[in-house]
Amino acid sequence: MMNYLDFQKFDGEIDELIDLYTKNEWHYHANPNPSPDEIRERFKSGWFHDDKETFWVLENNQKIGLIIITDVSDTIPLLYDIRLLEEIRGQGYGEKCVKWVTDYIFLSSTNKIRIEAYTRHDNYAMRKVFHKCDYEKEGYLRDSWENDDGRVYDSVLYAMIRSDWEKDQQTPININDVPY
Numbered sequence: 001m002m003n004y005l006d007f008q009k010f011d012g013e014i015d016e017l018i019d020l021y022t023k024n025e026w027h028y029h030a031n032p033n034p035s036p037d038e039i040r041e042r043f044k045s046g047w048f049h050d051d052k053e054t055f056w057v058l059e060n061n062q063k064i065g066l067i068i069i070t071d072v073s074d075t076i077p078l079l080y081d082i083r084l085l086e087e088i089r090g091q092g093y094g095e096k097c098v099k100w101v102t103d104y105i106f107l108s109s110t111n112k113i114r115i116e117a118y119t120r121h122d123n124y125a126m127r128k129v130f131h132k133c134d135y136e137k138e139g140y141l142r143d144s145w146e147n148d149d150g151r152v153y154d155s156v157l158y159a160m161i162r163s164d165w166e167k168d169q170q171t172p173i174n175i176n177d178v179p180y
Helices: 014-022 036-044 093-108 124-132 162-167
Strands: 005-009 052-059 062-070 078-084 114-120 136-146 152-161
Touching (some): 005 093, 014 036, 014 062, 062 093, 078 093, 114 124, 114 136, 124 136, 124 152, 152 162
Antiparallel strands (some): 114 152
């Protein structure tokens, strides 16, 4: 049974960050097995903090995942990354994380009008999470997800707009209103 989750700002805990990234496999990410040196370099280059907010996901004071929000200075932040330990995936943690980050973004500023999130087309678990969290599927982008190894995949765009979040509703889009 899942306990209460807490979310704590990342404060440069590089060793714990390296543990999270290297002790788990990230099948649907550009680099499924980053090395400690790659993680250190990302940290030094601002990957976790330049116009980003990074949070640890905690359960019983144990770090079980990481959330990265990018473009935080923009009115349309991007829910960039959610990484959870392999042993807890598929147990509802992703849904809790997406709901928390959605509330966090919209409650932190009335200027935030929309949240965009992208996932690889074959990441069905994440696609289900966005659907369960009332994110609207707004686009299918062909050949838009490039892995570090050169392979290219399609991706799917999901979004939550402030007015839907405020009304706790989902407004379907009419993507095929005209044939062009």
